[in-house]
Amino acid sequence: MKHSRMIAAAACAGLLLAASSASAEVVGDLERGKAVAAEVCVACHGADGNSPVPMFPKLAGQHADYALKQLQEFASARRQSDIMKPIVEGLSARDMADAAVFFASQQPSPGQVDDPSMLETGRRVFNEGNPDQGVPACAGCHGQNGVGNARYPRLAGQHPTYVLDQMQQFADGRRTNDKRLMQTIASRLGETETRAVAEYIASLEASK
Incomplete structure (x- = not known):
């Protein structure tokens, strides 16, 4: 258990460092x-x-x-x-x-929570991770308010159905364009925790 927590802590530190990397600003009309x-x-x-x-x-x-x-x-x-x-x-x-x-440039609309009973579990996993399973906090990359950054996507207010589908694709290897980062995390989360995180993400303030 202690070993798993050390892995999660190290992973979280690495993700935070990666998230701070600057990206070239996209130029568009x-x-x-x-x-x-x-x-x-x-x-x-x-x-x-x-x-x-x-x-x-x-x-x-x-x-x-x-x-x-x-x-x-x-x-x-x-x-x-x-x-x-x-x-x-x-x-x-x-x-x-x-x-x-x-x-x-557009304003995100508020998210729609489908199952409020899962919000507390989702909040815990999103902000604290699951050290026993070697899962770092989602907030480590996406921020406590879920707004993300140039490297990691904005999640706040996203549809739970879409988030759950993407987590399942990461977990079973259908989505692989993440350098195995999300594949590893998604594969370590149980079904209940995954659903709870998706619900919590929908509850986050969607404003820019």
């Missing part, structure tokens, strides 16, 4: 990005990035660096998605940057 979003992204993610469909992520307020990286990795197939792959193949590098900058 807001108006052009708005047009790309209206033409390509609106059906799943909404005109302003606040997806009305729980299985599709909210993009409003997401860090442009992170959003652009995901688009690029969908295009290169480093991140697998039968839905996103054909969509990004029709986008230029400029389209991707402009869309990322546009969505980053």
Whole structure:
């Protein structure tokens, strides 16, 4: 048990150090990005990035660096998605940057909690991790308020359905574009803790 806690502490320290690494600011055209979003992204993610469909992520307020990286990795197939792959193949590098900058400028809508009874467990895991299982706190990378940074995504207010799906993809190896960081964490969390974290994330203040 002590060994597991030491591993979790070391992992958390490493994640915090990595999170402090600076990223080049994404340069894009807001108006052009708005047009790309209206033409390509609106059906799943909404005109302003606040997806009305729980299985599709909210993009409003997401860090442009992170959003652009995901688009690029969908295009290169480093991140697998039968839905996103054909969509990004029709986008230029400029389209991707402009869309990322546009969505980053939008105001996220409040999240919808599906099961309030899980919030306390979710809060504990998000802020403290699970040292016995070698799981560092989510807040170590994403911040206590879930706003993330250029390297790690904004989570606050995200749909629980989407978060749970991504955690499951990390855990079973379907999503691998994270240098094994989230794969390791997700595989160590139990189903109840994973669901609880997803609910807690939805409860976090979504404002920019």
